[in-house]
Amino acid sequence: MNAIPQLFFDAMSLGGIYAMAALGIALIFGVMNLVNFAHGEYIAFCVFALIVPSTDAVAVLFLGKAPALLLIPILLALGAAIAVASEFVVFRHMRKATPVAMMISSFALGFVIQNSLLLIYGSRPKAISLWPDLNKPVSVIGASVPLLQIIVILATLVVVVALALLLKKTKIGLEMRAAAENFTMARLLGVRANVVITGAFALSGALAAAVAMIMVTQTGVADIRMGGQIMLVAFIATVIGGLGSLPGAVAAGFLIGAASVILQAFLPLDARPFRDAFLYTFVIVILLVRPQGLFAAHSAKPRV
Amino acid sequence: MSKLGVFDVSVRYGKVPALTDVSLQIEEGERVFISGPNGAGKSSLLKAICGAVPTTHGRIEIGGMLVAGRPPEAIARLGMTMVPEGRDIFGTLTVEENLRVGTGIRRDRDAIESDIDEIYENFPILGERRQANAGALSGGQQQMLAIGRGLMTNPKVMMVDEPSLGLAPNIVDQVYETLIRLQKDRGLTLVIVEQSSARAARVGGRMVLLRGGTVVDEGDAAEFAERDLLKEAYFGQSAEEPA
Amino acid sequence: MQQTHKQKRLSAWSTPILLIAVLLVFVLLIAVLGDNSLARMAAQTMIRVVFVVGLWIFVGNSGVVSFGHVGYMAIGAYCSAWLTLKPQMKGMFLPDLWSFLANAEWPVLPAAIVSGLLAALVALVSGAAILRLTGIAASIATFAFLAIVHTVYSSWEGVTGATSSVVGLTRYADHWVTLGWAVAAILVASIYANSASGLALRATREDEVAASASGIDMYRHRLLALVVSAFFTGVAGALFGHSLGVLNPNSFYLGVTFITLAMLVVGGIGSLTGAVTGVLVLSILIEVLVRMERGVELGGTNLALPAGAQEILIGIVMILVLILRPTGLSGGRELRLRLGGRRPN
Ligand SMILES: Nc1ncnc2c1ncn2[C@@H]1O[C@H](COP(=O)(O)OP(=O)(O)OP(=O)(O)O)[C@@H](O)[C@H]1O
Ligand SMILES: [Mg+2]
Numbered sequence: 001m002n003a004i005p006q007l008f009f010d011a012m013s014l015g016g017i018y019a020m021a022a023l024g025i026a027l028i029f030g031v032m033n034l035v036n037f038a039h040g041e042y043i044a045f046c047v048f049a050l051i052v053p054s055t056d057a058v059a060v061l062f063l064g065k066a067p068a069l070l071l072i073p074i075l076l077a078l079g080a081a082i083a084v085a086s087e088f089v090v091f092r093h094m095r096k097a098t099p100v101a102m103m104i105s106s107f108a109l110g111f112v113i114q115n116s117l118l119l120i121y122g123s124r125p126k127a128i129s130l131w132p133d134l135n136k137p138v139s140v141i142g143a144s145v146p147l148l149q150i151i152v153i154l155a156t157l158v159v160v161v162a163l164a165l166l167l168k169k170t171k172i173g174l175e176m177r178a179a180a181e182n183f184t185m186a187r188l189l190g191v192r193a194n195v196v197i198t199g200a201f202a203l204s205g206a207l208a209a210a211v212a213m214i215m216v217t218q219t220g221v222a223d224i225r226m227g228g229q230i231m232l233v234a235f236i237a238t239v240i241g242g243l244g245s246l247p248g249a250v251a252a253g254f255l256i257g258a259a260s261v262i263l264q265a266f267l268p269l270d271a272r273p274f275r276d277a278f279l280y281t282f283v284i285v286i287l288l289v290r291p292q293g294l295f296a297a298h299s300a301k302p303r304v
Numbered sequence: 305m306s307k308l309g310v311f312d313v314s315v316r317y318g319k320v321p322a323l324t325d326v327s328l329q330i331e332e333g334e335r336v337f338i339s340g341p342n343g344a345g346k347s348s349l350l351k352a353i354c355g356a357v358p359t360t361h362g363r364i365e366i367g368g369m370l371v372a373g374r375p376p377e378a379i380a381r382l383g384m385t386m387v388p389e390g391r392d393i394f395g396t397l398t399v400e401e402n403l404r405v406g407t408g409i410r411r412d413r414d415a416i417e418s419d420i421d422e423i424y425e426n427f428p429i430l431g432e433r434r435q436a437n438a439g440a441l442s443g444g445q446q447q448m449l450a451i452g453r454g455l456m457t458n459p460k461v462m463m464v465d466e467p468s469l470g471l472a473p474n475i476v477d478q479v480y481e482t483l484i485r486l487q488k489d490r491g492l493t494l495v496i497v498e499q500s501s502a503r504a505a506r507v508g509g510r511m512v513l514l515r516g517g518t519v520v521d522e523g524d525a526a527e528f529a530e531r532d533l534l535k536e537a538y539f540g541q542s543a544e545e546p547a
Numbered sequence: 548m549q550q551t552h553k554q555k556r557l558s559a560w561s562t563p564i565l566l567i568a569v570l571l572v573f574v575l576l577i578a579v580l581g582d583n584s585l586a587r588m589a590a591q592t593m594i595r596v597v598f599v600v601g602l603w604i605f606v607g608n609s610g611v612v613s614f615g616h617v618g619y620m621a622i623g624a625y626c627s628a629w630l631t632l633k634p635q636m637k638g639m640f641l642p643d644l645w646s647f648l649a650n651a652e653w654p655v656l657p658a659a660i661v662s663g664l665l666a667a668l669v670a671l672v673s674g675a676a677i678l679r680l681t682g683i684a685a686s687i688a689t690f691a692f693l694a695i696v697h698t699v700y701s702s703w704e705g706v707t708g709a710t711s712s713v714v715g716l717t718r719y720a721d722h723w724v725t726l727g728w729a730v731a732a733i734l735v736a737s738i739y740a741n742s743a744s745g746l747a748l749r750a751t752r753e754d755e756v757a758a759s760a761s762g763i764d765m766y767r768h769r770l771l772a773l774v775v776s777a778f779f780t781g782v783a784g785a786l787f788g789h790s791l792g793v794l795n796p797n798s799f800y801l802g803v804t805f806i807t808l809a810m811l812v813v814g815g816i817g818s819l820t821g822a823v824t825g826v827l828v829l830s831i832l833i834e835v836l837v838r839m840e841r842g843v844e845l846g847g848t849n850l851a852l853p854a855g856a857q858e859i860l861i862g863i864v865m866i867l868v869l870i871l872r873p874t875g876l877s878g879g880r881e882l883r884l885r886l887g888g889r890r891p892n
Contacts (some may be wrong), residue, residue, distance in 0.1 A: 009879075035683055103867050111859075112859050114858075186394075187356075188385070235687055287688055
């Protein structure tokens with residue numbers, strides 16, 4: 001029986017994607033109390049940037065043709081660029097707005113990005129084969145695992161460790177953590193609000209790009225709707241993790257990944273189509289038990 | 305070059321006026337106490353000077369530079385720092401990280417490490433707990449950390465909002481001792497919100513009395529202390545609470 | 548004193564009457580001057596009024612943004628289909644329906660009311676859980692609720708037809724029927740807003756902590772508002788099905804959530820007038836854009852907006868309103884008659 005290791009790899013790789021997406025959302029929330037619903041569309045944007053703009057059903061690789069060593073940094077930069085641009089165009093003008101108003105405008109921004117993609121690429125899902133070799137199975141402790149799953153798990157670890165180091169060891173990281181806790185006080189100490197916020201958006205966008213690359217390689221499709229789905233799960237992970245807590249977001253991402261893999265494996269056949277309904281119910285239950293999230297941030301002080 | 309000038313400054317929160325046409329000149333290296341009853345506008349004055357709240361009227365100059373309307377991070381770069389009421393320590397950061405947050409604006413990078421050592425000399429308890437989460441410090445320790453954190457920006461003017469709030473008297477003495485020593489060592493301009501005229505007189509300096517958002521009186525702290533003592537003797541009012 | 552108090556109350560009652568008059572004029576103008584396609588647009592607009600006013604009863608009074616109301620709309624829409632479709636049709640397309648529903652052949656009005664009641668019941672149960680949360684966590688939970696309803700209705704083959712559409716609903720919901728429901732929604736919304744519960748709830752809108760400290764049982768009032776609110780969104784769902792004749796779970800997801808929230812925000816979350824204004828303004832904008840997507844002849848060439856342009860423009864309008872006028876077009880104020888001269892300030 002290799003079912004258990006198999007489940008483990010499925011859970012870890014799915015959880016890794018959720019964790020990275022959730023990190024992107026938690027980072028922005030921590031720094032500026034913005035619940036960024038546009039995050040999923042950053043991911044979709046990065047996916048579509050891989051192919052030539054056209055409404056044809058067959059996707060022709062565009063950026064995706066570049067060798068990995070070039071493609072990865074370009075796409076990360078592109079993700080960072082759209083996130084920073086959205087801050088510049090929309091959120092910068094809402095610094096004094098309530099969190100609710102910012103949340104709604106991010107929802108609207110997500111719709112604008114999604115429909116711009118729709119306008120350029122059409123609504124049909126397109127097949128993309130980015131790095132198809134990575135889906136070849138390799139054998140690990142008795143389980144046959146696609147190479148990609150292992151890469152996803154490793155990539156998640158690398159991203160999380162790199163982010164942790166960045167936040168812990170660099171000057172901008174320290175400033176971001178200080179600003180996340182008390183923005184006004186950080187500014188009184190000379191921390192530049194614009195630099196910190198732009199930095200947070202850039203990191204968040206780069207995380208979205210990483211998620212995009214992994215999702216495309218794994219599923220082989222570019223779909224206008226993919227952003228919405230991942231966004232919802234990532235959101236829920238951020239809330240369960242305790243809004244604004246980065247370790248919480250990662251842990252909750254893995255938790256949701258594991259929960260959905262386990263539900264998929266053990267639910268009776270009839271009930272499987274309803275898996276997500278069970279998942280979201282489970283989420284509401286968790287929120288009821290611990291409204292502040294499983295790993296609440298130390299101080300959720302409102303900004304003045 | 306760190307003369308502080310406040311000219312006809314007004315601040316309001318929505319419709320609530322907190323300061324009305326306040327003017328105040330503070331010389332380089334001076335020590336000034338701001339006093340007044342609760343709600344007089346003491347904190348608002350400090351916040352307006354360092355850009356944490358917008359002014360609706362008037363102008364503020366630091367070393368001849370106009371600052372009103374600039375963001376707080378720009379004002380901090382002019383050598384202004386504030387230790388807020390309630391301290392606003394970053395509880396999720398370590399003690400040492402708290403000290404380093406404000407060092408980003410310094411030009412003299414080489415002096416940062418020696419300054420941190422100096423803070424630890426002044427407040428040994430902070431040195432002992434440098435790797436601890438600042439949220440776990442006691443109130444007095446947090447006050448010391450907040451002062452140290454402000455000093456780490458290498459300021460010319462330091463404003464401290466009610467350093468004695470919630471602290472035991474012996475701790476307050478210790479905090480004041482250190483503040484005065486640091487002022488002498490560094491030639492700091494010091495602005496301190498202090499409700500007790502007796503304590504201000506003991507430390508020595510000029511005193512500015514605010515009430516209802518305007519400056520109502522100004523003079524040597526010792527004179528205020530005497531007057532408050534007299535008042536207490538005649539009317540039974542506490543000298544610790546100028547009314 | 549007595550007099551001015553009375554005048555204030557009368558003045559508050561002028562709001563729904565004025566709003567109803569505006570809607571009546573809107574529908575009358577279209578019925579007299581417009582063609583069939585405009586009449587359909589008027590019906591869609593009135594359905595949105597029912598929905599958005601319903602949504603406002605909860606969001607406007609509580610200040611909690613709900614992404615889940617389209618879930619109640621779906622519940623109402625399918626319920627009315629179950630109750631009114633011909634039994635033979637249901638036998639064919641929805642074979643797993645409970646026999647009472649499978650044989651039901653209800654008249655449309657009771658079916659619409661029961662659909663609203665079912666949505667209200669689901670709101671009572673889901674809200675009892677979700678409303679234990681506050682602030683942003685509550686909003687996210689409403690999102691999870693929407694996702695649950697969507698998953699269930701797109702997967703329950705024998706009961707909802709899953710992703711294949713349910714067809715053959717009687718298309719009775721024309722502009723007059725929908726106007727009737729819009730009037731009812733506005734009346735109930737004002738009654739609720741001026742009730743003790745509505746007033747108490749609005750007191751909690753600014754500051755949850757202070758309000759709960761002052762002894763207001765926020766949870767109860769929120770739950771009540773949600774139940775009333777869900778009734779009308781459920782009815783809006785039923786009307787929606789009976790205006791198009793077709794139901795599909797994908798009609799009840801993020802797209803409608805976005806458009807209806809946009810209406811509420813553009814009009815102004817703070818007032819009932821805002822909710823109605825937002826619907827009218829954006830519905831007219833949508834109609835113009837839809838026509839432009841179909842194409843306009845200009846100097847012999849056919850210029851057409853590409854698909855998706857409508858959502859993009861509405862999204863941009865919504866963001867601009869949020870940046871430039873965060874309280875919406877209505878500025879959070881109600882349209883009302885001034886009685887008894889100027890009130891001293
Ligand atoms: N954030 C705020 N919003 C609204 N009003 C405020 C705010 N902060 C202060 N005020 C009001 O402004 C006035 C001055 O307040 P301020 O905090 O400056 O007084 P203070 O002299 O520091 O008082 P204390 O001795 O209590 O610290 C008070 O009437 C207060 O109620
Ligand atoms: Mg104060």
